Amino acid sequence: MDKLIIEGGVKLKGEVTVSGAKNAVLPILAATLLTDDTCIIKGVPNLRDTNTMLKILRSLGKNAELDKGIIRVEAGKFTNFIADYKLVSTMRASFCVLGPLLGKLKKAKVSLPGGCVIGVRPVDLHIKGLKALGTDISIEGGYVVAKATNLKGAHMYLGGAYGSSVLATDNVMMAAVLAKGKTVIESAACEPEVTNLADFLIKMGAKIKGHGTPIIEIEGVKHLHGAEHGIIPDRIEAGTLMIASLITHGDILIKNVFAAHQGAVIDKLEEAGAKVIKTDSSLRLRSKGRLRPVNITTLPYPGFPTDMQAQMMSLMSVTLGISVITEKIYPDRFMHVSELDRMGARIQREGPHAIVEGVKELSGAPVMASDLRASAGLVLAGLAARGKTAISRIYHLERGYENIEEKLRNLGARIWREKE
Numbered sequence: 001m002d003k004l005i006i007e008g009g010v011k012l013k014g015e016v017t018v019s020g021a022k023n024a025v026l027p028i029l030a031a032t033l034l035t036d037d038t039c040i041i042k043g044v045p046n047l048r049d050t051n052t053m054l055k056i057l058r059s060l061g062k063n064a065e066l067d068k069g070i071i072r073v074e075a076g077k078f079t080n081f082i083a084d085y086k087l088v089s090t091m092r093a094s095f096c097v098l099g100p101l102l103g104k105l106k107k108a109k110v111s112l113p114g115g116c117v118i119g120v121r122p123v124d125l126h127i128k129g130l131k132a133l134g135t136d137i138s139i140e141g142g143y144v145v146a147k148a149t150n151l152k153g154a155h156m157y158l159g160g161a162y163g164s165s166v167l168a169t170d171n172v173m174m175a176a177v178l179a180k181g182k183t184v185i186e187s188a189a190c191e192p193e194v195t196n197l198a199d200f201l202i203k204m205g206a207k208i209k210g211h212g213t214p215i216i217e218i219e220g221v222k223h224l225h226g227a228e229h230g231i232i233p234d235r236i237e238a239g240t241l242m243i244a245s246l247i248t249h250g251d252i253l254i255k256n257v258f259a260a261h262q263g264a265v266i267d268k269l270e271e272a273g274a275k276v277i278k279t280d281s282s283l284r285l286r287s288k289g290r291l292r293p294v295n296i297t298t299l300p301y302p303g304f305p306t307d308m309q310a311q312m313m314s315l316m317s318v319t320l321g322i323s324v325i326t327e328k329i330y331p332d333r334f335m336h337v338s339e340l341d342r343m344g345a346r347i348q349r350e351g352p353h354a355i356v357e358g359v360k361e362l363s364g365a366p367v368m369a370s371d372l373r374a375s376a377g378l379v380l381a382g383l384a385a386r387g388k389t390a391i392s393r394i395y396h397l398e399r400g401y402e403n404i405e406e407k408l409r410n411l412g413a414r415i416w417r418e419k420e
């Protein structure tokens with residue numbers, strides 16, 4: 001395994017282009033199961049997770065290849081309805097093949113994803129929504145076994161204790177598009193990635209209204225045809241790069257980003273004292289001097305994204321003053337705290353809160369990545385720290401950030417790989 005070495009202290013300057021959104025491409029690839037026609041997906045990031053989803057599609061009988069950012073899913077019928085544990089356990093998002101398998105084949109056997117370091121990751125809302133559509137579901141040997149003689153539209157409430165669910169909304173939507181009659185999803189997730197999926201389904205012939213709002217209405221159709229679609233820019237990668245500019249006191253122009261998807265993050269960074277210059281497809285960020293501490297609470301979109309929590313914590317770790325970070329989506333999503341503390345950060349956990357007392361400077365140290373976004377937080381801390389930081393287990397980072405070392409190196413960062 002490789003580790004990432006970062007020699008901190010360089011002010012990052014220049015231009016960088018954001019890749020396509022991991023969390024958009026995964027459900028959109030799953031949606032290609034809803035048709036026997038060819039589908040072309042453009043703007044696809046070459047990530048570990050993208051390749052895992054391609055393996056899952058192939059294991060189900062689909063012929064799909066990624067070449068220079070374009071995925072072509074060949075026309076052809078498929079009959080396998082079993083998504084096996086080996087693949088699903090490596091990537092939780094693969095659970096979103098459940099809805100399209102039910103929509104297309106009216107049966108599915110998908111391994112339960114299991115938990116991960118950021119939390120238990122239940123699927124009760126997925127099951128509730130699919131049952132509402134008339135699916136018989138049982139849990140057998142670690143698998144969700146589902147069959148639906150006929151899927152019927154239904155009116156359902158899909159909110160849970162932590163608010164709306166992105167992939168549960170996706171799964172239900174992808175089954176409902178081929179159900180008989182009308183489905184209404186209340187407390188639907190509003191994330192831009194859900195909208196990107198709905199737009200693809202509409203191009204395939206689905207009848208969907210209200211996507212991007214908490215109430216989605218779907219009129220079932222008999223058949224969906226192939227379509228061509230583009231993946232939206234990755235708003236979490238963009239947010240991570242925004243913080244890279246600020247934490248190094250640099251000046252980065254970030255291209256291929258929709259400012260409209262960044263409302264909560266831009267609001268907090270401006271509150272902290274950042275200068276943010278927006279155009280319709282780029283953001284330029286620099287700090288106007290010392291940043292101020294801000295308090296963050298993660299919420300479903302359009303609230304502050306939980307996937308930006310670790311990155312924001314790194315920034316607050318070197319912002320003098322006290323900031324309180326409250327994690328309302330995954331209350332245990334604090335694996336990065338102990339690693340940042342190894343670098344000299346002063347962070348105290350109190351249940352779903354982390355109290356950060358900013359220090360003047362972090363010092364480089366050997367640290368360990370635990371999940372995708374924690375790894376991003378550690379990279380940001382390493383860019384700001386005095387001396388060398390060595391981040392191990394960087395396969396976590398490779399899941400969701402395309403060519404991140406090259407992008408940072410082109411901005412002046414001293415960053416390279418070494419064998420563990």
Ligand code: EPZ
Nearest residue numbers: 023093121122123124125126160162164165166167329372
């Ligand atoms: C998506 O996961 C993202 N992954 C996550 O990004 C992201 O953190 C999360 O949404 C929240 O924004 C993909 O899109 C592939 P949820 P998802 O269902 O859909 C609870 C990353 O780093 N819940 O919206 O699995 C759940 O425990 C990843 O890119 C239930 O209680 O998340 C959580 O507390 C990490 N029951 C909250 O809802 C359910 O049936 C939101 O989870 C489902 C979820």
